[in-house]
Amino acid sequence: MAKYPKIPEATIRRLSNYLKALLDLESKQEKVASSALIATICNVNAAQVRKDFAYFGEFGIRGMGYNVKELKFHIKEILGINRIWRIAVVGIGNLGSSLLMYKDFLKQNYKIVAAFDIDPVKVIGHISEQMGKPVEILHIDNLKEVVKARNIEIGIITTPPQEAQKVANLLVDANVKGILNFSPSPVRVAEHVKLRNVFFTAALDHLVYYMSN
Amino acid sequence: MAKYPKIPEATIRRLSNYLKALLDLESKQEKVASSALIATICNVNAAQVRKDFAYFGEFGIRGMGYNVKELKFHIKEILGINRIWRIAVVGIGNLGSSLLMYKDFLKQNYKIVAAFDIDPVKVIGHISEQMGKPVEILHIDNLKEVVKARNIEIGIITTPPQEAQKVANLLVDANVKGILNFSPSPVRVAEHVKLRNVFFTAALDHLVYYMSN
Numbered sequence: 001m002a003k004y005p006k007i008p009e010a011t012i013r014r015l016s017n018y019l020k021a022l023l024d025l026e027s028k029q030e031k032v033a034s035s036a037l038i039a040t041i042c043n044v045n046a047a048q049v050r051k052d053f054a055y056f057g058e059f060g061i062r063g064m065g066y067n068v069k070e071l072k073f074h075i076k077e078i079l080g081i082n083r084i085w086r087i088a089v090v091g092i093g094n095l096g097s098s099l100l101m102y103k104d105f106l107k108q109n110y111k112i113v114a115a116f117d118i119d120p121v122k123v124i125g126h127i128s129e130q131m132g133k134p135v136e137i138l139h140i141d142n143l144k145e146v147v148k149a150r151n152i153e154i155g156i157i158t159t160p161p162q163e164a165q166k167v168a169n170l171l172v173d174a175n176v177k178g179i180l181n182f183s184p185s186p187v188r189v190a191e192h193v194k195l196r197n198v199f200f201t202a203a204l205d206h207l208v209y210y211m212s213n
Numbered sequence: 214m215a216k217y218p219k220i221p222e223a224t225i226r227r228l229s230n231y232l233k234a235l236l237d238l239e240s241k242q243e244k245v246a247s248s249a250l251i252a253t254i255c256n257v258n259a260a261q262v263r264k265d266f267a268y269f270g271e272f273g274i275r276g277m278g279y280n281v282k283e284l285k286f287h288i289k290e291i292l293g294i295n296r297i298w299r300i301a302v303v304g305i306g307n308l309g310s311s312l313l314m315y316k317d318f319l320k321q322n323y324k325i326v327a328a329f330d331i332d333p334v335k336v337i338g339h340i341s342e343q344m345g346k347p348v349e350i351l352h353i354d355n356l357k358e359v360v361k362a363r364n365i366e367i368g369i370i371t372t373p374p375q376e377a378q379k380v381a382n383l384l385v386d387a388n389v390k391g392i393l394n395f396s397p398s399p400v401r402v403a404e405h406v407k408l409r410n411v412f413f414t415a416a417l418d419h420l421v422y423y424m425s426n
Contacts, residue, residue: 010223016418079418080425098307104397108414178424184317194423198416201321205229205292210407211391212293
């Protein structure tokens with residue numbers, strides 16, 4: 001994908017936030033958005049918004065603001081979410097269950113198509129809901145087979161920390177292309193698999209830095 | 214706090230990750246860490262690690278690596294978490310419950326001292342655990358009073374999206390200084406309160422960008 005230049009991490013984060021703002025505006029039937037409005041929603045300044053968009057070409061009409069639908073399309077294209085990504089969630093405790101019910105995933109083309117756990121009670125008895133549709137919880141022993149059969153590309157780890165690396169290895173072995181690890185224990189994988197270890201403490205660190213300074 | 218220069222957002226994120234790595238190394242009794250080791254754990258390159266630390270003065274000893282304990286102290290000081298931060302979690306569904314049990318908060322001086330919900334069944338019947346200690350769930354009607362009595366400075370919102378703004382207003386009214394909103398609906402608050410809207414989709418956007426490019 002050489003259509004867009006390589007984007008710094010901070011810009012990707014802002015694009016992701018802009019997209020969130022645009023989805024929100026769209027759900028409120030807004031068709032046009034000024035850089036000032038997007039900036040307010042995303043807690044940045046309007047010049048930054050204009051600069052970020054200008055980086056990718058001419059999106060807005062001077063004095064008219066941006067077409068919400070068009071801008072949404074472009075950002076999705078830049079980020080690579082202009083198509084459905086099929087996801088498995090592994091570890092259906094509190095956090096895993098909350099991800100299964102997180103309504104914004106589907107809005108952004110993230111589709112959870114499988115859920116796994118090691119606990120036979122959950123596997124037999126428990127069916128979670130995603131967007132009103134039940135998601136059956138499968139035993140982790142079936143992970144490899146199901147990941148292949150359902151064309152799953154991304155695995156999300158929401159197990160206890162002591163299981164996280166084991167699950168990461170299973171996911172890599174099943175040929176997923178990307179892993180998001182929400183357990184507090186960082187995992188490591190071979191370089192051909194993209195990985196993000198996400199820590200809840202990071203959001204607090206960031207908030208507290210701004211509260212202290 | 215003019216001791217350290219103003220730090221760009223991307224650097225704060227990396228510092229937060231380095232701290233996570235150091236806590237992990239400390240728990241494994243490691244006393245010294247090279248920039249290469251920290252870099253590997255955090256998925257950045259070693260030159261970036263050295264550059265980030267050099268920004269704040271002379272932390273390492275040439276050829277010897279960094280003293281884990283000392284470096285941890287400095288990063289905590291820079292981020293503002295060299296003291297306890299008292300936190301309330303509002304909305305004790307799946308996500309709220311998982312935060313109450315997230316073991317790394319306390320390790321990093323984040324102490325959840327109150328949990329609130331609107332559901333009387335949870336309020337009467339449910340006691341969650343934080344680090345083995347029970348956290349009583351209180352009715353949200355008591356929020357203002359409890360936030361003041363327990364010197365709570367940070368509120369974490371884990372309610373359904375349609376309740377998020379209402380809860381943010383309650384927290385502001387109770388004089389918290391910072392809000393972390395984990396609900397998928399962004400909230401807005403007066404400027405004197407620091408705010409971070411955290412979206413799970415952002416972590417996926419970021420992962421998918423690297424998977425696509």
